[in-house]
Amino acid sequence: MYPMITLRPATLNDVPHLDLWDLEPHVISATSDDPDAEKAFGDTYWPDELALVREDYQYFIAELDGRPIGGMQIIDPHTERTRYWGDIEPGLRAIDIWIGSAADHGHGYGAEMMRLAIEACFLGPEVTAIIIDPLASNTRAHTFYQRLGFRPEGIRELGEDNDICLVHRLTRDAWLKPLSGE
Numbered sequence: 001m002y003p004m005i006t007l008r009p010a011t012l013n014d015v016p017h018l019d020l021w022d023l024e025p026h027v028i029s030a031t032s033d034d035p036d037a038e039k040a041f042g043d044t045y046w047p048d049e050l051a052l053v054r055e056d057y058q059y060f061i062a063e064l065d066g067r068p069i070g071g072m073q074i075i076d077p078h079t080e081r082t083r084y085w086g087d088i089e090p091g092l093r094a095i096d097i098w099i100g101s102a103a104d105h106g107h108g109y110g111a112e113m114m115r116l117a118i119e120a121c122f123l124g125p126e127v128t129a130i131i132i133d134p135l136a137s138n139t140r141a142h143t144f145y146q147r148l149g150f151r152p153e154g155i156r157e158l159g160e161d162n163d164i165c166l167v168h169r170l171t172r173d174a175w176l177k178p179l180s181g182e
């Protein structure tokens, strides 16, 4: 049975959660290879970041039975204004995911969050694939994504800090395959 996870848009009321999660060591190490980093997501100031939300740049909060446990970002990497992914084809979505407390890891919540997000992304008929950018060093996350059907497609340096990421991709066809029973 799936855990009772729901996703809802993040609001300014979520800033205290997001700030706390930014201080969790596993969230910090998932967003930076800098061993001296003290906070996740660089110098992101959540009220400003949430003000950037548009149709192609969205944040969600995952709740377990009504308790906020983690965040997700879903963007259209071709159109969103920060141009994080540089030149990239249309018809994609890019997802980021983090669960705040280490006590909430390893219970299948992340897999369920991804399942809900992937389903939502592929509701758009124009979406042919979903990409993600775990740090090349985050090998546990690679396993997590590959179990969900994502395939590694190469190392890229991304973002202002030129983070070394192992980009993964889940195509619509790969996502549909288990459903068609092949």
Ligand SMILES: CC(C)(COP(=O)(O)OP(=O)(O)OC[C@H]1O[C@@H](n2cnc3c(N)ncnc32)[C@H](O)[C@@H]1OP(=O)(O)O)[C@@H](O)C(=O)NCCC(=O)NCCS
Pocket: 026, 027, 030, 096, 097, 098, 099, 100, 104, 105, 106, 107, 108, 109, 110, 111, 112, 132, 133, 134, 135, 138, 140, 141, 143, 144
């Ligand atoms: C990655 C993450 C979202 C997975 O969610 P989860 O609920 O812990 O995962 P599930 O229970 O559905 O699946 C378990 C798998 O997740 C991965 N995982 C578990 N803890 C992890 C951690 N601290 N960091 C990275 N991956 C982790 C492992 O592959 C694990 O499989 P294993 O138990 O066989 O090693 C969550 O662990 C997390 O938020 N980690 C820190 C932030 C992060 O790495 N985000 C991804 C950046 S791109």
